[in-house]
Amino acid sequence: xxxxxxxxxxxxxxxxxxxxxxxxxxxxxxxxxxxxxxxxxxxxxxxxxxxxxxxxxxxxxxxxxxxxxxxxxxxxxxxxxxxxxxxxxxxxxxxxxxxxxxxxxxxxxxxxxxxxxxxxxxxxxxxxxxxxxxxxxxxxxxxxxxxxxxxxxxxxxxxxxxxxxxxxxxxxxxxxxxxxxxxxxxxxxxxxxxxxxxxxxxxxxxxxxxxxxxxxxxxxxxxxxxxxxxxxxxxxxxxxxxxxxxxxxxxxxxxxxxxxxxxxxxxxxxxxxxxxxxxx
Amino acid sequence: xxxxxxxxxxxxxxxxxxxxxxxxxxxxxxxxxxxxxxxxxxxxxxxxxxxxxxxxxxxxxxxxxxxxxxxxxxxxxxxxxxxxxxxxxxxxxxxxxxxxxxxxxxxxxxxxxxxxxxxxxxxxxxxxxxxxxxxxxxxxxxxxxxxxxxxxxxxxxxxxxxxxxxxxxxxxxxxxxxxxxxxxxxxxxxxxxxxxxxxxxxxxxxxxxxxxxxxxxxxxxxxxxxxxxxxxxxxxxxxxxxxxxxxxxxxxxxxxxxxxxxxxxxxxxxxxxxxxxxxx
Numbered sequence: 001x002x003x004x005x006x007x008x009x010x011x012x013x014x015x016x017x018x019x020x021x022x023x024x025x026x027x028x029x030x031x032x033x034x035x036x037x038x039x040x041x042x043x044x045x046x047x048x049x050x051x052x053x054x055x056x057x058x059x060x061x062x063x064x065x066x067x068x069x070x071x072x073x074x075x076x077x078x079x080x081x082x083x084x085x086x087x088x089x090x091x092x093x094x095x096x097x098x099x100x101x102x103x104x105x106x107x108x109x110x111x112x113x114x115x116x117x118x119x120x121x122x123x124x125x126x127x128x129x130x131x132x133x134x135x136x137x138x139x140x141x142x143x144x145x146x147x148x149x150x151x152x153x154x155x156x157x158x159x160x161x162x163x164x165x166x167x168x169x170x171x172x173x174x175x176x177x178x179x180x181x182x183x184x185x186x187x188x189x190x191x192x193x194x195x196x197x198x199x200x201x202x203x204x205x206x207x208x209x210x211x212x213x214x215x216x217x218x219x220x221x222x223x224x225x226x227x228x229x230x231x232x233x234x235x236x237x238x239x240x241x242x243x244x245x246x247x248x249x250x251x252x253x254x255x256x257x258x259x260x261x262x263x264x265x266x267x268x269x270x271x272x273x274x275x276x277x278x279x280x
Numbered sequence: 281x282x283x284x285x286x287x288x289x290x291x292x293x294x295x296x297x298x299x300x301x302x303x304x305x306x307x308x309x310x311x312x313x314x315x316x317x318x319x320x321x322x323x324x325x326x327x328x329x330x331x332x333x334x335x336x337x338x339x340x341x342x343x344x345x346x347x348x349x350x351x352x353x354x355x356x357x358x359x360x361x362x363x364x365x366x367x368x369x370x371x372x373x374x375x376x377x378x379x380x381x382x383x384x385x386x387x388x389x390x391x392x393x394x395x396x397x398x399x400x401x402x403x404x405x406x407x408x409x410x411x412x413x414x415x416x417x418x419x420x421x422x423x424x425x426x427x428x429x430x431x432x433x434x435x436x437x438x439x440x441x442x443x444x445x446x447x448x449x450x451x452x453x454x455x456x457x458x459x460x461x462x463x464x465x466x467x468x469x470x471x472x473x474x475x476x477x478x479x480x481x482x483x484x485x486x487x488x489x490x491x492x493x494x495x496x497x498x499x500x501x502x503x504x505x506x507x508x509x510x511x512x513x514x515x516x517x518x519x520x521x522x523x524x525x526x527x528x529x530x531x532x533x534x535x536x537x538x539x540x541x542x543x544x545x546x547x548x549x550x551x552x553x554x555x556x557x558x559x560x
Contacts, residue, residue, distance in 0.1 A: 007445060104391040105409065105443035111384040129385065137445040163385035165287060165417040 022049035026141030032072035032186035040145040061127025115250040201234035220244040240265035302329035306421030312352035312466035320425040334371040341407025395530040481514035500524040520545035
């Protein structure tokens with residue numbers, strides 16, 4: 001496996017791979033890899049001739065400095081994990097390489113980015129669309145893999161690819177959970193044992209929404225109130241948002257008819273975690 | 281020569297050309313072709329296996345509705361002109377094809393777009409960077425050709441390509457002028473005979489700047505004052521801007537040392553024309 005830090009070297013490799021007409025599966029990550037990333041890499045490994053994984057903690061998608069500073073970092077360990085998944089290359093550029101002096105171009109999006117996390121994390125998705133555009137142009141993947149836990153990010157990137165006429169197939173893979181239901185997230189590493197236990201209320205609230213939907217309850221206000229009460233019963237938590245939205249437009253629903261997304265962002269102590277389920 | 285109106289068809293052609301390892305030279309235009317465009321097409325024809333020309337009057341880069349509505353249109357004539365230049369394909373999509381319902385992604389740039397035309401045409405360059413990104417993704421050119429008359433546009437697009445890691449070589453070709461010095465522009469077609477005569481003051485003012493520079497005058501204020509007086513002596517003209525800037529950063533200069541751009545935008549009656557020269 002090649003470990004590549006320079007854009008030029010990555011381009012040389014990509015052009016050689018393209019020349020041999022081999023397909024490229026790409027898993028962009030910010031490192032601190034967990035089972036969710038593993039599922040993306042395995043799927044990409046299966047479906048493509050070459051597997052390229054990037055590790056780049058993109059500063060421009062962090063709306064809070066302390067979140068960026070406290071984000072878990074474990075580059076050497078991550079490279080070993082990727083090696084074990086039989087990747088062909090890992091791309092780990094530094095920030096001077098990605099945002100050199102004079103950098104001044106940005107990819108922005110409205111509509112889909114006005115909802116959910118976009119409402120509470122200003123600038124976050126513009127950071128995402130900009131770095132994903134750059135990575136796609138550098139890696140030229142046939143397919144790129146993202147996790148459904150970041151549902152809104154997936155929707156934004158699918159729209160980016162459609163709007164900008166990028167020739168990349170976006171594959172969204174199911175959320176991977178711990179045995180007790182907590183969605184894998186790099187930020188879980190920040191939780192202390194008590195917080196780790198408290199974090200179960202997140203999936204618990206989503207399961208409750210699923211149960212209510214199964215019992216033919218369609219009024220979102222009624223479902224959200226139940227979810228709020230589950231979170232509020234749990235110590236040291238704070239609700240950032242609990243929303244039920246149209247799964248395509250991400251617009252708030254008053255009652256569910258058609259495919260709906262139940263999405264939550266909850267502070268567990270000082271760590272903000274997100275999760276979601278689809279109801280249809 | 282193929283005339284293609286659908287993105288899918290264009291992509292099929294591009295992928296087939298790439299498959300045969302033929303290089304693509306691309307000339308994006310808004311139609312109303314003139315000798316300036318011809319020079320771009322001829323250079324692209326020489327330097328590449330395939331020549332693709334686009335004709336698309338991009339509404340999002342017009343800051344004034346009446347400028348968009350009054351922009352000259354001559355699609356059939358343009359297609360014949362391009363056929364005579366031995367192009368392989370002309371791409372003429374409609375706006376529903378380029379900006380379908382739900383379109384919400386934009387490519388924006390700061391710094392370079394704050395100067396010159398960017399200052400007086402808000403949103404113009406964001407329209408340019410967005411459409412150029414789309415066209416580059418659809419056509420995947422090896423080389424794309426632009427005219428120096430649109431110097432700021434060339435600078436913005438070079439920066440776009442660098443910042444977004446696009447694998448396109450941007451070629452800037454010299455401004456082509458009528459025998460009397462007026463730079464070719466699609467908007468010249470709007471001038472009546474008197475205005476056409478008055479428009480000579482534009483190049484006249486640039487020549488004056490060149491003469492003063494040749495006479496070792498370096499203070500930009502002194503040069504600009506002379507240029508203003510030439511324009512003001514001409515009837516039915518209005519100065520939009522006359523600027524002397526660093527040719528790389530486009531920042532205003534108080535005195536010239538190093539490569540400088542003298543750039544002007546002048547209203548001739550109801551038609552706004554731009555032109556520039558480099559001093560070094």
